[in-house]
Amino acid sequence: MSGPGVSKGETRFEGRTAYFDGGALDGSWNHRAIVSRAVTDWWRPALNLRASQPATESAELDSIAIENVFDFTATRGWPVHFGLLAEYKFGMHGADDAIDIKLLGEAESGAFSARFNLIAATTIADRSKWVPAYSARGMWRGSERVSLGLEVYGEPDVAALYIGPRATVRLGAATVALGYLAGFDEARANGQFRVGLELTH
Numbered sequence: 018m019s020g021p022g023v024s025k026g027e028t029r030f031e032g033r034t035a036y037f038d039g040g041a042l043d044g045s046w047n048h049r050a051i052v053s054r055a056v057t058d059w060w061r062p063a064l065n066l067r068a069s070q071p072a073t074e075s076a077e078l079d080s081i082a083i084e085n086v087f088d089f090t091a092t093r094g095w096p097v098h099f100g101l102l103a104e105y106k107f108g109m110h111g112a113d114d115a116i117d118i119k120l121l122g123e124a125e126s127g128a129f130s131a132r133f134n135l136i137a138a139t140t141i142a143d144r145s146k147w148v149p150a151y152s153a154r155g156m157w158r159g160s161e162r163v164s165l166g167l168e169v170y171g172e173p174d175v176a177a178l179y180i181g182p183r184a185t186v187r188l189g190a191a192t193v194a195l196g197y198l199a200g201f202d203e204a205r206a207n208g209q210f211r212v213g214l215e216l217t218h
Contacts, residue, residue: 021100
């Protein structure tokens with residue numbers, strides 16, 4: 018999940034993996050690698066690679082994307098800090114190119130923080146149809162290193178909902194994240210285990 022904050026000169030390397038348990042996606046994996054560099058205090062471009070790995074098969078690159086986060090700097094002093102993410106995905110292996118647009122929001126109060134993304138996605142082949150989704154996360158910082166919280170992801174068009182716990186551990190410039198999202202309604206997996214690593218310089 019993306020936040021709206023941009024710090025000029027900051028470089029990030031991110032790796033994320035999800036393993037799906039049960040349902041139509043049972044035994045499959047999704048992988049993502051992202052590298053970004055904030056060139057101003059309001060704009061952070063990134064290169065985003067996505068790959069999928071069906072059960073018992075090798076991973077295959079799905080898309081190479083150019084991602085841009087725009088920090089609405091005027092809202093930094095508001096109760097909710099806003100930003101926008103715009104991403105163009107170049108589809109691999111015959112997949113359509115696609116566009117993702119996300120409204121980013123974040124709020125903090127003491128040891129608590131909350132973040133949400135409102136998402137609209139479409140393919141270049143059918144730009145008349147935009148598919149909505151949303152994600153939200155609430156975290157409590159238990160110490161300088163450890164945070165615990167809850168994460169939600171939903172796809173209203175297909176009545177799919179995922180919800181579950183998340184924990185992060187900060188070790189210097191590295192942050193390790195672990196989570197589990199249980200699937201409800203028409204979710205394509207009974208659950209998904211998530212692990213992520215972020216390096217910031």
